[in-house]
Amino acid sequence: MASRSPRISFLLLPQLLSLLLLPWASHARDAISPGQPLRGNETLVSAGGGSFALGFFTPPGSNNTYLGVWYARVSVRTVVWVANRAAPIRGPLDHNARAALSVSADCTLAVSDSNSTIVWSAPPAAGLGLGRDCTARIQDDGNLVVVAAAAADGGEGERVSWQGFDHPTDTLLPGMRVGVDFESGTNMTLTAWASPSDPSPGPVVAVMDVSGDPEVFIWNGDEKVWRSGPWDGVQFTGVPDTATYSGFTFRFVNSDREVTYSFHLAPGATIVSRLALNSTGLLQRWTWVESANKWNMYWYAPKDQCDAVSPCGANGVCDTNALPVCACLRGFSPRQPDAWAMRENRAGCARATPLDCARAGNGNGTSDGFTVVPHAKVPDTTNATVDFGASLDQCRRLCLANCSCAAYASANLSRAQGQRGCVMWYGGLEDLRVYPNFGQDLYVRLAAADLDSISKSKKKVQVITAVTVSIGTLAVILALIGFFFWRRKRTKSRLPGPNKWSGISHSRGLQSEGTSHGDDLELPIFDLETIAAATDSFSTDNKLGEGGYGPVYKGKLEDGEEIAVKTLSKASTQGLDEFKNEVMLIAKLQHRNLVRLLGCCICGEEKILIYEYMANKSLDFFLFDKSRSMLLNWQTRYRIIEGIARGLLYLHQDSRYRIVHRDLKTSNILLDEDMIPKISDFGMARIFGGNDSEINTLRVVGTYGYMAPEYAMDGVFSVKSDVFSFGVIVLEIITGTRNRGVYSYSNHLNLLAHAWSLLNEGNSLDLVDGTLKGSFDTDEVLKCLKAGLLCVQENPEDRPLMSQVLMMLAATDAASLPTPKQPGFAARRAAAATATATEDTSSSRPDCSFVDSMTITMVEGR
Numbered sequence: 051m052a053s054r055s056p057r058i059s060f061l062l063l064p065q066l067l068s069l070l071l072l073p074w075a076s077h078a079r080d081a082i083s084p085g086q087p088l089r090g091n092e093t094l095v096s097a098g099g100g101s102f103a104l105g106f107f108t109p110p111g112s113n114n115t116y117l118g119v120w121y122a123r124v125s126v127r128t129v130v131w132v133a134n135r136a137a138p139i140r141g142p143l144d145h146n147a148r149a150a151l152s153v154s155a156d157c158t159l160a161v162s163d164s165n166s167t168i169v170w171s172a173p174p175a176a177g178l179g180l181g182r183d184c185t186a187r188i189q190d191d192g193n194l195v196v197v198a199a200a201a202a203d204g205g206e207g208e209r210v211s212w213q214g215f216d217h218p219t220d221t222l223l224p225g226m227r228v229g230v231d232f233e234s235g236t237n238m239t240l241t242a243w244a245s246p247s248d249p250s251p252g253p254v255v256a257v258m259d260v261s262g263d264p265e266v267f268i269w270n271g272d273e274k275v276w277r278s279g280p281w282d283g284v285q286f287t288g289v290p291d292t293a294t295y296s297g298f299t300f301r302f303v304n305s306d307r308e309v310t311y312s313f314h315l316a317p318g319a320t321i322v323s324r325l326a327l328n329s330t331g332l333l334q335r336w337t338w339v340e341s342a343n344k345w346n347m348y349w350y351a352p353k354d355q356c357d358a359v360s361p362c363g364a365n366g367v368c369d370t371n372a373l374p375v376c377a378c379l380r381g382f383s384p385r386q387p388d389a390w391a392m393r394e395n396r397a398g399c400a401r402a403t404p405l406d407c408a409r410a411g412n413g414n415g416t417s418d419g420f421t422v423v424p425h426a427k428v429p430d431t432t433n434a435t436v437d438f439g440a441s442l443d444q445c446r447r448l449c450l451a452n453c454s455c456a457a458y459a460s461a462n463l464s465r466a467q468g469q470r471g472c473v474m475w476y477g478g479l480e481d482l483r484v485y486p487n488f489g490q491d492l493y494v495r496l497a498a499a500d501l502d503s504i505s506k507s508k509k510k511v512q513v514i515t516a517v518t519v520s521i522g523t524l525a526v527i528l529a530l531i532g533f534f535f536w537r538r539k540r541t542k543s544r545l546p547g548p549n550k551w552s553g554i555s556h557s558r559g560l561q562s563e564g565t566s567h568g569d570d571l572e573l574p575i576f577d578l579e580t581i582a583a584a585t586d587s588f589s590t591d592n593k594l595g596e597g598g599y600g601p602v603y604k605g606k607l608e609d610g611e612e613i614a615v616k617t618l619s620k621a622s623t624q625g626l627d628e629f630k631n632e633v634m635l636i637a638k639l640q641h642r643n644l645v646r647l648l649g650c651c652i653c654g655e656e657k658i659l660i661y662e663y664m665a666n667k668s669l670d671f672f673l674f675d676k677s678r679s680m681l682l683n684w685q686t687r688y689r690i691i692e693g694i695a696r697g698l699l700y701l702h703q704d705s706r707y708r709i710v711h712r713d714l715k716t717s718n719i720l721l722d723e724d725m726i727p728k729i730s731d732f733g734m735a736r737i738f739g740g741n742d743s744e745i746n747t748l749r750v751v752g753t754y755g756y757m758a759p760e761y762a763m764d765g766v767f768s769v770k771s772d773v774f775s776f777g778v779i780v781l782e783i784i785t786g787t788r789n790r791g792v793y794s795y796s797n798h799l800n801l802l803a804h805a806w807s808l809l810n811e812g813n814s815l816d817l818v819d820g821t822l823k824g825s826f827d828t829d830e831v832l833k834c835l836k837a838g839l840l841c842v843q844e845n846p847e848d849r850p851l852m853s854q855v856l857m858m859l860a861a862t863d864a865a866s867l868p869t870p871k872q873p874g875f876a877a878r879r880a881a882a883a884t885a886t887a888t889e890d891t892s893s894s895r896p897d898c899s900f901v902d903s904m905t906i907t908m909v910e911g912r
């Protein structure tokens with residue numbers, strides 16, 4: 051790389067020097083020619099980037115020697131291609147220094163052992179004229195190519211006689227194809243190693259099946275293990291999370307000449323990624339994470355119960371989010387009801403009413419119709435036919451015209467408009483699954499009788515819904531009118547003054563010092579002696595932690611009541627305003643899920659707040675600790691989520707003022723002895739005036755990982771930015787994992803994006819904290835997860851209000867919740883990365899507040 055750059059930075063010199071000092075560097079070559087074989091003790095290194103090496107190796111735990119290609123710049127030896135996998139050279143590498151890879155004058159590539167016996171060879175391309183100079187070269191993309199120089203008579207240019215990329219072993223590198231090339235007659239399949247120490251071909255293979263609409267199958271011996279589903283123009287329908295990949299592009303060619311799939315790196319992407327077939331039967335995408343010095347599993351298949359091939363049999367539908375996972379398609383019933391009841395579903399389902407085939411052959415004569423199955427991974431296409439020219443409408447007619455046609459779907463989704471091309475299925479619909487969000491529409495043919503019963507039941511539901519909705523709306527309107535009048539009356543009699551900010555900026559309440567029964571602020575004033583006595587003169591033994599203001603102490607009043615004493619450190623420059631802010635706010639707020647302020651003290655220089663003491667510290671103290679998180683069972687977590695939601699609803703809507711907390715995070719959720727959550731730390735909170743719905747601030751305070759994108763980026767905050775933070779907390783409670791903000795969760799995804807893609811795949815339960823050991827209420831988890839993801843949507847308008855969140859939690863089932871859009875920050879990841887200063891490294895301290903390392907504070911002043 052560096053040597054190609056005209057300006058070599060002096061910073062690179064040490065690296066260049068060290069490269070030169072490496073043993074192979076001085077005589078590293080990238081090609082062999084006739085008479086100059088590659089010996090057992092040598093390697094070729096690709097020119098250009100030096101990314102790949104070719105040489106002999108002995109896998110750990112083996113006694114054989116093989117010729118292979120591996121990453122030259124990845125510190126974990128990773129072999130991506132093997133030549134003589136089925137014909138090993140006996141004995142380990144150090145006994146085989148005289149083994150050789152050679153290329154002959156006629157372009158035959160051969161591997162020979164120490165006795166010069168040829169164990170493996172690749173023949174030259176047919177029709178290659180004689181008298182050409184042949185070389186074999188390892189290219190920087192990992193391809194081993196045999197190149198014939200231009201023909202002596204000048205009639206033909208340089209020609210690739212043979213290449214390793216046409217003969218994949220178990221790994222697909224960027225640019226490598228899997229599938230069939232009809233022109234050259236090559237069938238590119240992946241075949242897993244027999245075991246990690248044995249590169250010989252094992253029983254696990256991945257093959258492009260071209261008999262119907264092409265799709266990739268993984269076989270383990272005679273058993274189909276996984277099916278990719280057909281290419282829908284954008285992705286394989288069985289790999290629906292392709293949309294979340296960044297840095298990759300995908301290519302699927304379906305023509306007379308070839309049917310192949312390949313992946314490529316987006317221009318400029320420096321990802322090191324490979325798709326490998328594991329001997330255990332998994333197809334895995336790995337990406338190299340340099341900073342962690344390891345391969346990270348980016349994707350894998352099969353993933354879940356529904357990924358197994360046809361777990362629900364013909365005409366069954368598999369849905370991981372349903373219980374039980376298998377159901378019959380509408381208009382179908384189990385073929386073997388007894389077995390089906392025992393959840394042995396492979397016999398599948400049969401039509402309740404036979405199709406009307408009387409007038410088959412004439413599409414407009416039959417009474418049959420179609421029902422839509424949305425979000426489908428379409429059925430096995432082995433026996434399906436594809437018509438890339440037909441529109442969906444034509445397809446419908448074609449399907450009706452053939453009595454054995456059971457369903458159709460669009461064949462190409464890459465162009466929304468017109469959706470040309472369609473697939474038609476005949477006979478049973480095998481291996482159909484549905485996703486909550488990804489997937490495409492499948493049109494299943496039904497007899498008129500079954501369609502009628504569907505539309506009738508739909509109508510019924512619609513009527514009931516309409517009636518319910520109108521009654522509900524009426525009730526809500528009446529309630530709102532009542533509330534409006536009640537509030538007007540109340541507001542008139544209670545409001546302190548025209549300007550609601552005055553209470554804060556002029557600290558009205560603090561003027562009532564000594565008159566602890568003021569109208570606005572019924573807050574006892576403590577004196578310093580009382581507090582000193584309670585905290586043992588602020589002894590370090592009683593220190594609970596260090597807040598943003600200063601230290602927090604535990605204390606005990608004379609009457610035995612335990613208190614938390616929060617001091618405002620003199621050094622803190624921004625402390626006083628926030629102190630007043632907090633006093634004013636909390637004094638006015640009384641709610642079961644807000645921490646209660648017992649009093650305050652402004653004793654000369656000292657400014658102190660006295661709170662009720664929370665026996666169980668804060669939520670992060672439990673949640674992110676392996677052993678303590680076991681104490682949080684799902685019921686407790688669910689109650690905590692509800693509690694936070696109620697507290698926040700009170701702040702946002704139900705208290706006298708509309709308050710935005712601005713710094714919600716797990717360390718600000720305190721837990722009392724009954725594990726009831728209490729929101730604390732209002733130092734950053736803002737009261738909103740009657741008509742404001744959002745405020746723009748130049749001073750962004752808060753904690754990364756919890757801050758809504760519009761607040762972190764643009765300084766705009768509203769109740770919806772609190773809703774975002776709430777959503778993050780909910781996801782953290784479900785997973786027991788910190789959202790590291792813009793930092794990677796599984797290399798390329800943060801917690802929010804990860805949760806979103808699992809939800810859309812229907813694998814959300816994979817997210818749930820392992821310490822719950824599977825004991826949780828699935829529906830509650832799904833409700834919380836969906837609600838959480840709705841709260842972290844990119845666009846603030848899309849996020850629900852806290853009142854709506856509580857309604858979602860109370861909903862009868864998760865399926866009735868709307869589908870969340872992509873979370874914020876997943877979309878803006880790149881932009882956010884530049885604004886990040888520090889990572890959330892907070893330990894489990896109680897009441898960690900806002901001015902420590904995990905907080906960013908931007909420009910001062912309003």
Ligand SMILES: *[C@@H]1O[C@H](CO)[C@@H](O)[C@H](O)[C@H]1NC(C)=O
Nearest residue numbers: 077089090091092093147148
């Ligand atoms: C490899 O071994 C041969 C003889 O066995 C020796 O001549 C040659 O120098 C060795 N090459 C390297 C790079 O060690």
Ligand SMILES: *[C@@H]1O[C@H](CO)[C@@H](O)[C@H](O)[C@H]1NC(C)=O
Nearest residue numbers: 110111112113114141142247
């Ligand atoms: C390799 O060969 C050596 C010597 O023949 C033998 O002791 C050893 O067990 C073998 N290892 C394996 C993994 O077969």
Ligand SMILES: *[C@@H]1O[C@H](CO)[C@@H](O)[C@H](O)[C@H]1NC(C)=O
Nearest residue numbers: 139140141146163164165167
């Ligand atoms: C090479 O030949 C010798 C003698 O024929 C034999 O003993 C030895 O096993 C052979 N080595 C290999 C690697 O085939």
Ligand SMILES: *[C@@H]1O[C@H](CO)[C@@H](O)[C@H](O)[C@H]1NC(C)=O
Nearest residue numbers: 230237238239255257258260
């Ligand atoms: C490709 O190879 C696989 C396995 O070797 C085989 O099952 C399949 O039929 C072949 N496909 C074609 C088109 O030759």
Ligand SMILES: *[C@@H]1O[C@H](CO)[C@@H](O)[C@H](O)[C@H]1NC(C)=O
Nearest residue numbers: 243245246326328329330332
């Ligand atoms: C197969 O998968 C397992 C589990 O993901 C992994 O540890 C192992 O390294 C993989 N094997 C190969 C040969 O990559």
Ligand SMILES: *[C@@H]1O[C@H](CO)[C@@H](O)[C@H](O)[C@H]1NC(C)=O
Nearest residue numbers: 409411412413414415416447
């Ligand atoms: C069926 O529909 C096609 C096109 O709409 C029309 O041309 C044809 O006459 C119709 N056939 C019958 C039997 O109605």
Ligand SMILES: *[C@@H]1O[C@H](CO)[C@@H](O)[C@H](O)[C@H]1NC(C)=O
Nearest residue numbers: 430431432433477478479480
């Ligand atoms: C395809 O048709 C063959 C022959 O009728 C049948 O055995 C096989 O089960 C069918 N496959 C699928 C996936 O429907």
Ligand SMILES: *[C@@H]1O[C@H](CO)[C@@H](O)[C@H](O)[C@H]1NC(C)=O
Nearest residue numbers: 411435451452453454455476
């Ligand atoms: C219906 O489709 C099947 C499968 O393509 C085909 O074999 C059969 O001939 C078709 N029947 C009619 C009546 O077109």
Ligand SMILES: *[C@@H]1O[C@H](CO)[C@@H](O)[C@H](O)[C@H]1NC(C)=O
Nearest residue numbers: 283304438462463464465471
């Ligand atoms: C799908 O449509 C896109 C856009 O028109 C086109 O480029 C692509 O070739 C189509 N794919 C197939 C399989 O027809």
